[in-house]
Amino acid sequence: MNFTNTIKIFLVAALLTPISLQAQILTSDSIDVFVKQKMQQKHIPALQLAIIRNNKIIKLNTYGTANLEYNIAATDQSIFSINSITKAFTGVAIMQLAEEGKLKITDPISMYLDSLPVAWQKITLQQVLTHTSGLPDILDEDEMVLGHGSEKLALQKVKALPMEFNTGDKFSYNQTGYVLLGQIINKLSGMHFTKFIEERQFKVAGMPLTRFGDSYDVVPNTAGAYRMTKMVDGQFTMNNNPGTAYIQFPLFFRTAAGILSTAGDMANWIIALKEGKLLKDKASIETMWKPAILNNGKIGGFNGLTNGYALGWPTVTRDEHPAVGPVGGGRSALFVYLKDDLSIVVLTNLMGGNPDRFIDEIAGYYINDMHEANGFGLAPNLKKLRAQLLKKGFDNAVSIASNLKKQNASFQLEENSLNTWGYQLLNQKKTSEALNIFKLNTILYPGSANAYDSYAEVLEIAGNKADALTNYKKSIRLNPNNKNAAEQIKKLASK
Structure with missing residues (x-):
């Protein structure tokens, strides 16, 4: 076949391809280029991406290397730790119990748990979920769970600590409340909270690769964990290349962190949530995604982007394209855009990859005014x-x-x-x-x-x-x- 005929065939094929499909292909290719650039800039070994529109996964892709030690490529079956995105699953679990009439989020935690310090007894489930409780944290200064893996000892130690601030005065990220939520789910559901979440969310949403676990567990196809920092003379310093990270979550702590998943499974979870398969009442979702109002009338969150916090879900509260945006371990994030038919999941195996900082830019390939170059943000x-x-x-x-x-x-x-x-x-x-x-x-x-x-x-x-x-x-x-x-x-x- 000569060159002229080849060109003719190419042009005919291009003309026969629907314009909308051509646009989708160009968008998808542009996102691939952008993602690979970000991975190179941030030294992210592996990344999984899922994009959902009209309750369908329109893009699912995996990039990079799951295991640097053996140079194993990441695939759509590679499993990533989602760290604190787990809290969003806990929020759904609490709202499921609320729909069943087993609790109200305005109830004090003392309605369900005995032997709490006096200062804890009036704190509500909502205040615990939104990190506005003022409870002392069950993590020590080195970010290790108190009690050396013992739930009884951990609670004994944290109960002896003073309150950090008056309940409702501010947002302060806190893991203690989520341990208490696990105990409440155990009591009201009649099963361990991990089993409750597996049965009522993983199985219902169609998440066959999702499970609870950490670095101690042998997980087939795990993407592992890496970080760019290491401790030298008591201070964290930056590496030139990623080093292995080790993370362990005791079983009782896994309402706060501990789920391993894939971008495809997480996309199915979002779709199931939006389709009413996990929560039947739309009002339940609205309540779950409403940021807490502090005593001063304002909202509080991690930073200028995830600036509010709802029931297990950080919120991106803003006039233009607001979202809820769970983040985990500085390595994984998902944004559900509340006024747009768009949700994006990005999972990575680099702690410090911070995909929440570039998810909006990915959204810009579908909603043009969201591109940073157009002044968004x-x-x-x-x-x-x-x-x-x-x-x-x-x-x-x-x-x-x-x-x-x-x-x-x-x-x-x-x-x-x-x-x-x-x-x-x-x-x-x-x-x-x-x-x-x-x-x-x-x-x-x-x-x-x-x-x-x-x-x-x-x-x-x-x-x-x-x-x-x-x-x-x-x-x-x-x-x-x-x-x-x-x-x-x-x-x-x-x-």
């Missing part, structure tokens, strides 16, 4: 600034910001937000734009060592070593303990 005032910069040029950032302030005295640009946006622009290969944003930050916050440090870093990347050196020196004058600036000054001065 920027604070309202930053969006106003961005709109003007796009019209008048980033070189005019200082004067534009000044005019916006004159027009509205309450207009304020936060230092950290500007800094974050600057690095986003840098990642998007927009070095000139990033430089202008970092320069603006030094003008707005002349007393910030970090502002000058970031500006110097990007000047150095841009090849302007003289100005980079000047700004590193300004940074170290403001903060003599800035080790990065000191190292960069030494390096640049020697050239």
Whole structure:
């Protein structure tokens, strides 16, 4: 077959392919490229991805290496620890018992458990689920469960500790309450909570590869666990390559963490939940996904993204494309977008891979305005600034910001937000734009060592070593303990 005929066949095939299918293929390919780039940037050995629309899995893919020691490729059957995403399963279990009339989330935990300290007795199931209880934590300062694996000893030790704060005053991530929830599920369901979750969620949703376990268990096709940090002289330091991580969850702790699963199984779980197979009443799901309101009327969460916490489910509470977003071990995450027909599961085997930080960008391949490059996620005032910069040029950032302030005295640009946006622009290969944003930050916050440090870093990347050196020196004058600036000054001065 000659070259001309080959081209003709290709064109005919392209014309016969539906436009919607062509778009899906292009989207899928673009996501693959993006995911592989993220894996390379973050040193993630293996990643599983599932995307759900219209209660169907429209993309299921696995990338990378499940086992670095033996160079075993990851597959769709590879099993990943989901760590604290387990808490979302516990939230569903509690709501299942609520639908059966066996409890109310507003009930105090003392209705179901005896021998609790007096200060614990009025705490409600809802406050325990949402990490607003003020209970002392059953983890020690090294993130190890108290009691050396003994439930009795662990509870004895934690009950002797004082409350951390007045119930409802703030959000503080706490594992103790989830151990208590496990005891309540045991009592009210008539079976161990692991069995209850297996029967009522894993089997109902169609999750054949999902199970409870940890690093101690021999799990076929496990993707294992890796991390980029190691302990040196009592401090965590960064490795250049992933090292093996060991995680153990005592049986009584597995309402908080301990489920192993696949992206495909997790997608089936989300679909079963949305189709009413796990919870019959839509109001139950609405209650489960409603973030707790603190005593001051606000919500509290992990960070600016997962900024609220509901019944076992972190929430991404925002005006645009809100979501619920369980995260686990800094390695796995799933987002269910509440106003969009879209859910995304990302499981990895790297602690510190933090896929919750790039799930929104994956969503952007289906909802265009969610791309970071289109300004998604920027604070309202930053969006106003961005709109003007796009019209008048980033070189005019200082004067534009000044005019916006004159027009509205309450207009304020936060230092950290500007800094974050600057690095986003840098990642998007927009070095000139990033430089202008970092320069603006030094003008707005002349007393910030970090502002000058970031500006110097990007000047150095841009090849302007003289100005980079000047700004590193300004940074170290403001903060003599800035080790990065000191190292960069030494390096640049020697050239």
